[in-house]
Amino acid sequence: MTLTISHTAADGTLIDGTSRGDGSGDVLAAHGWRWFRSIGFWGIRSSRDRAPKVRLIELTAEALRASGFDVEIDIDSTARPTAEVEADRIDRQTARVEALALKAGRRSEQAESAWEAEQRAAAQLPPGGEPIKVGHHSEGRHRRALKKVHQRLGQAVAAEGNAEEARRRAEATAVTTAARYSPVTVKNRIDKMHAEQRADQRELDGHERTLFVVRGVKLIEKFPPAEGTYRQALITRIAERADQITYWEGIRAQQIASGQANNFGPDTIAKGDLVRCSGVWYSVVRVNKKSVTVPARIGGDWTDTIPYHKLAGHRQAKEAETASASSSSIKEVRS
Incomplete structure (x- = not known):
C-alpha cells in the first residue's frame, strides 16, 4: 500500500x-x-x-x-500571494461563522425541547409537593416519576450549557476577522514584520555587535553572511515577508483614507497639543519619532509614551485652550 x-x-x-x-x-x-x-x-x-x-x-x-x-x-514550498491567502482565510472564517451560528441554533432548540420535557415530567408528580407514601401502592410510581424529573432536569441543564457554549463560540468567531483587521492590530503587525525583516537581512548580509567597552577599547563580535541552505531559506523568507508587508501597508493606507485609522506623526502633533487614548485626553510633553510622551497615565510624577497609531484624537494647543483647557479629564504635568 x-x-x-x-x-x-x-x-x-x-x-x-x-x-x-x-x-x-x-x-x-x-x-x-x-x-x-x-x-x-x-x-x-x-x-x-x-x-x-x-x-x-x-x-x-x-x-x-x-x-x-x-x-x-x-x-511544494511555493508561497501564495498574501492577498490570496487573506481572501481564502476570510472565506473560511465566514463559513465557520455560519456553521457555528447554525449549530448554536440547533443547540438552543435542543435546550428548549429538554426544558419542555422536564416540565412534562414534573407535571406527572402528585400536586402540592406530596411526599412519597412508603408502602402505598403509589410508592413505585412516585419514585419513578421523581427519578424521571431529575433525569430530565439534568439533561435540560446540560443542553442549556451546550447551547450557551455554542453561542459563545459563534460570537467569538464572528469578531475574529474584524479583530485581525483592526487599525491598531494592522499597524502593530506591520511594525513587527519590518523588525523581522531587518533581523533577517542582518543575518543574510552578516553583521557585528559590540559586547562591551573597556577603557575605550571595544570588543566586537562579528557574524559572517549566511551560507548554504540557511542563506536560501533567509532569501525565501524575506521575499515572502516583503509581499506580506506590501499587502498590509495597502490595508493600512485604505484605513487611513477612509478615516478608520489616524495618520498622526511628529509632523502633525506638537508639544502642548492634546491627544486622546482610551477615552482620556493628555497634554503632550514631548514629540518623538514613533510616539508622544504624556504625563503618567495612572497618576504619578513620571511620564508615559503612546505610539502614534494608538491615538484616537488630536487637538492643537490653541484649540485645546479655548475648548477645555481646565477640563478635569486633561492630565497636566505636575509642577
Whole structure:
C-alpha cells in the first residue's frame, strides 16, 4: 500500500492513501498528525500557508515505512500571494461563522425541547409537593416519576450549557476577522514584520555587535553572511515577508483614507497639543519619532509614551485652550 505525504501552501500538509484499520492512524497520531473529518484526510495542524515541517514529514515517513507502508513525499514550498491567502482565510472564517451560528441554533432548540420535557415530567408528580407514601401502592410510581424529573432536569441543564457554549463560540468567531483587521492590530503587525525583516537581512548580509567597552577599547563580535541552505531559506523568507508587508501597508493606507485609522506623526502633533487614548485626553510633553510622551497615565510624577497609531484624537494647543483647557479629564504635568 502506497501512502503519499504532500504539502502545498493552499492545502497544508496532508497524507493520502490511508484507510480505516490499516494501522497508519496509530503511527500518524503518535507523530502529532490529526484526522480532519471535514475533508477525510490526516494532516498536520496549522500547516496551511506555512513552511513545510520537513523533519516531521521525514520522521513520519520513516515510521510508516517501518510499519510496512510504501511512502512517497511530494513537497511544494511555493508561497501564495498574501492577498490570496487573506481572501481564502476570510472565506473560511465566514463559513465557520455560519456553521457555528447554525449549530448554536440547533443547540438552543435542543435546550428548549429538554426544558419542555422536564416540565412534562414534573407535571406527572402528585400536586402540592406530596411526599412519597412508603408502602402505598403509589410508592413505585412516585419514585419513578421523581427519578424521571431529575433525569430530565439534568439533561435540560446540560443542553442549556451546550447551547450557551455554542453561542459563545459563534460570537467569538464572528469578531475574529474584524479583530485581525483592526487599525491598531494592522499597524502593530506591520511594525513587527519590518523588525523581522531587518533581523533577517542582518543575518543574510552578516553583521557585528559590540559586547562591551573597556577603557575605550571595544570588543566586537562579528557574524559572517549566511551560507548554504540557511542563506536560501533567509532569501525565501524575506521575499515572502516583503509581499506580506506590501499587502498590509495597502490595508493600512485604505484605513487611513477612509478615516478608520489616524495618520498622526511628529509632523502633525506638537508639544502642548492634546491627544486622546482610551477615552482620556493628555497634554503632550514631548514629540518623538514613533510616539508622544504624556504625563503618567495612572497618576504619578513620571511620564508615559503612546505610539502614534494608538491615538484616537488630536487637538492643537490653541484649540485645546479655548475648548477645555481646565477640563478635569486633561492630565497636566505636575509642577
